[in-house]
Amino acid sequence: MTDQQLNRVAVLVHADAPELPFLANLLDASFTAVTRNGWAVVLPDENTDPAFIAAVHPGEMCIAISSDGAERSLTVYSRTDPDRDEEAELNHQIEMGRIATLRWEAEHSDIADILGGEGDSASQPQVSTDVERDTKVAVEAIASICSLDAAATARLENYAATPSSGLLLESVLQLLGVPVVAAKLVESERSVEDMDDAHHYEPKSLGLSLVDAMTTEPSGNDVVSRVQRAYFRHPEILLAVGGAELVAGSTLAALARRGGRGSRVLGTASAVLLADAAGQAALWAAVRARKKS
Known part of the structure; x- marks a missing residue:
């Protein structure tokens, strides 16, 4: 089997790099991932069902795409519901996979190829009607999940009716507002081995996952991501903050030892600052080690 015949799958998850160590634990499976804009x-791997990823990832929707170079598909899974248990959530996402999926078959010379060479002319209109119905249902479901307006929904309908091509998935992902690099990967336009921000994740203990999360550079643009990215790129910030906390904590400890009103509060504040200073130093060491690896 050639690489062109292999079915390549990617799942877009609304999660940034620091969240992925925990996703590996939830899946109890290893995977490679790249991050873009959160x-x-x-x-x-081939044993991990995209519906399972959608079921265990809390909150936002997930999008699965696949391509073997000729046939392509796109599935949108709805956000998880905290009121559903794990089994019910998985069943729900599997059902969504049946409903909210667009498929683009390989180009055929005639309908007989699709029917396995039977060429039953009486069944051809029925096949066409079923495909059109399923496509209409999928477009409506995806538009609802992604909150598309009328214009965007019309564009999605046009893409759904477009013959399969190498640029199709990229166009749909761009319409949905998610990173198009996923399409480039499944279409083999980009190789994950050549991407500097590609990382391999595997299940680990909670403690090790927490260290990985705190020492991983995020890709998002929210305030927390910008702060984490700043200390990842400039770990000396952590030492500066830790040093300031050490000085402040020591000063408060000295004041607390004098006794008097407020000494207990000062002692508590001192302990908090000194503990956080130690944490900043440990985080600095972890970030430095991660950047060198």
Whole structure:
């Protein structure tokens, strides 16, 4: 089997790099991923069902795409519901996979190829009607999940009716507002081995996952991501903050030892600052080690 015949799958998850160590634990499976603007493009192994990823990832929707170079598909999974248990959530996402999926078949010379060479002319209109119905249902479901307006929904309908091509998935992902690098990966336009921000994740203990999360550079633009990115790129900030906390904590400890009103409060504040200073130093060491690896 050639590489062109292999079916390549990517799952877009609304999660940034620091969240992915925990996703590996939830899946109890390893995967490679790249992140863009707060989204992760997860490349699961062949034993991991995209519906399972959608079921265990809390909150936002997930999008799965696949391509073997000729046939393509796109599935949008709805956000998880905290009121559903794990089994019910998985069943729900599997059902969504049946409903909210667009498929583009390989180009055929005639309908007989699709029917396995039977060429039953009486069944051809029925096949066409079923495909059109399923496509209409999928477009409506995806538009609802992604909150598309009328114009965007019309564009999605046009893409759904477009013959399969190498640029199709990229166009749909751009319409949905998610990173198009996922399409480039499944279409083999980009190789994950050549991407500097690609990382491999595997299940670990909670403590090790927490260290990985705190020492991983995020890709999002929210305030927390910008702060974490700043200390990842400039770990000396952590030492500066830790040093300031050490000085402040020591000063408060000296004041607390004098006794008097407020000494207990000063002692508590001192302990908090000194503990956080130690944490900043440990985080600095972890970030430095991560950047060198």
